[in-house]
Amino acid sequence: MSRENLNDLQAFVVVARERSFTRAAAQLGLSRSALSHAMLALEARLGVRLLTRTTRSVSTTEAGARLLATLAPRLQEIEAELGALSALRDKPAGTVRITAHDHAIATVLWPRLHPLLKEYPDIRIEFSVDYAFTDIASQRFDAGVRVGDRVDKDMVAVRIGPPLRMAVAASPAYLAGRALPATPHDLTDHQCVNLRLPTHGGLYAWDFEKDGQSLAVRVQGQTVFNTTPLMLQAALDGLGFCYVPLELVQPHAEQGRLVPVLQDWWPSFSPYHLYYANRRQIAPALALVIEALRWREGPAQS
Numbered sequence: 001m002s003r004e005n006l007n008d009l010q011a012f013v014v015v016a017r018e019r020s021f022t023r024a025a026a027q028l029g030l031s032r033s034a035l036s037h038a039m040l041a042l043e044a045r046l047g048v049r050l051l052t053r054t055t056r057s058v059s060t061t062e063a064g065a066r067l068l069a070t071l072a073p074r075l076q077e078i079e080a081e082l083g084a085l086s087a088l089r090d091k092p093a094g095t096v097r098i099t100a101h102d103h104a105i106a107t108v109l110w111p112r113l114h115p116l117l118k119e120y121p122d123i124r125i126e127f128s129v130d131y132a133f134t135d136i137a138s139q140r141f142d143a144g145v146r147v148g149d150r151v152d153k154d155m156v157a158v159r160i161g162p163p164l165r166m167a168v169a170a171s172p173a174y175l176a177g178r179a180l181p182a183t184p185h186d187l188t189d190h191q192c193v194n195l196r197l198p199t200h201g202g203l204y205a206w207d208f209e210k211d212g213q214s215l216a217v218r219v220q221g222q223t224v225f226n227t228t229p230l231m232l233q234a235a236l237d238g239l240g241f242c243y244v245p246l247e248l249v250q251p252h253a254e255q256g257r258l259v260p261v262l263q264d265w266w267p268s269f270s271p272y273h274l275y276y277a278n279r280r281q282i283a284p285a286l287a288l289v290i291e292a293l294r295w296r297e298g299p300a301q302s
Contacts, residue, residue, distance in 0.1 A: 008042045009071055011035060012050060016060050016068045017138065076137065080279060092284035093122035099134045100127065100145035103228050103245055104272050108161045109145070109293065116292045123285045131226065132198040137277060142286050148270035154278050160293040161272040166207070167246040168266070169258040173238040181241075184208040184217045184265055191240030192219035193231045206243045208265040219243075271295065 015024040015035065025032045043050050050064035060068055100109060105127050113125055128141070136144045147164060149157040174191070181187050184206070195204040203224065205216040221240045225231050228244050235242035236257055242249075246266065252258040274293055276286065 005042070005045070008038050010075055011038055012042060012064075013068060013071050013075060015039060015051065015058060016064060017072075019058050021058060072138075080277075080281070080283075092120055092288055094283060094285045095124040095126055096143070096283075096285050096289050097126045097128065097141045098143050098145065098274075098289075099130045099136065099139070099141045101131055101228070101272075102129045103248070104145045104161070105129065107245075107247060108272055112292050113289065116288060120285075120288065123288065125289070129227070130198070136275070142283075143274050143276040143289070145272050145274055147272060149273045151273075151275045155275045156278045157273040157275045158290060158293070159271050159295040160274050161295060163271050164269040165246045166243060166267055166269070167249040167260055168206070168241055168243050168262050169249045169253060169260045170235055170241045171238045171257065172259055174235075174240055175259055180259075180261055184215060184262060187217055187219050187241060190219075190221075192221040193234045193240055193242045194219065194221055194224040195228075195231060195243075196224050196226045198226065204243075207267050208262070209267040210265045214267075 011024070011028055011030075014027055015021060018024045018027070021032050021035055021039075025035045028035065030038075039051060048063045049061050050067060052059045052061055052064075098109065109127065117123060117125065133146060134141065134144050136142070145160070149159065151157045168187070170190075178190070179186075181190065187206070192206075196202075197204050203218065205218045207214070207216050209215075219241070223231075223234045223239050225234065228248065231242045232244050232248050232252075234240070235244075236252065241261070249258055249260060253260050274290065276282075276290070282290070
């Protein structure tokens, strides 16, 4: 098969995954029209319809789904082997794409990776903020970050941070004239800043623990966000209590901008872990990223 046709097959995989010519064209660096014509030409050469097109979406036909299931893993293997060839170079190079929570990027990934970028100018790192449990293989990421080490059997998880402790706090302006909550359930009588979960679209129930007792409280408030920094800002602006990682609250509490409450109920969670595909060969750039992020006990990473 000609090289041009191989490119068309790769383009078909992107269209089938994205279910959109517009998004696929943006990824491939093509115009939507050129991509559409390429797919029509591919279908004509194969003599079978691969995609069902509507004004709102694109989906695979039965033949298209079969081709996608066959092509996708093989193209990934080819890309992995081509990436591994960079091991023959004197200096590691290439792009490492990582999906992670914004808190993990700000507090763990960026502080340890920006020195790496200065040392290896041929390495590029792309961060994507996402609160969902991302399928890094299908979304074409090299690695992802999540709380805890439970990953699929074809993945490897490496600890990259300390245990994660959450905190509850509100501004003095909000608390003026209000009684402080004595138990987590008292939060239901207050305005609270909610987090919208990406996976199922529900609001996150605040977790608490004390003396072996665990409970979850569903709070209400005027604001809902899907990122932690905005939740913190809303609390600073007097919109109620926020539930965010302790290290985000600490500097504001020390300056009197936030008042922590329910400290004996604050829960701790498993540390952040970096997860990536379990392969015999790892691209040198990714290997350097993994080692830079790997958690090591000591004052430098405490």
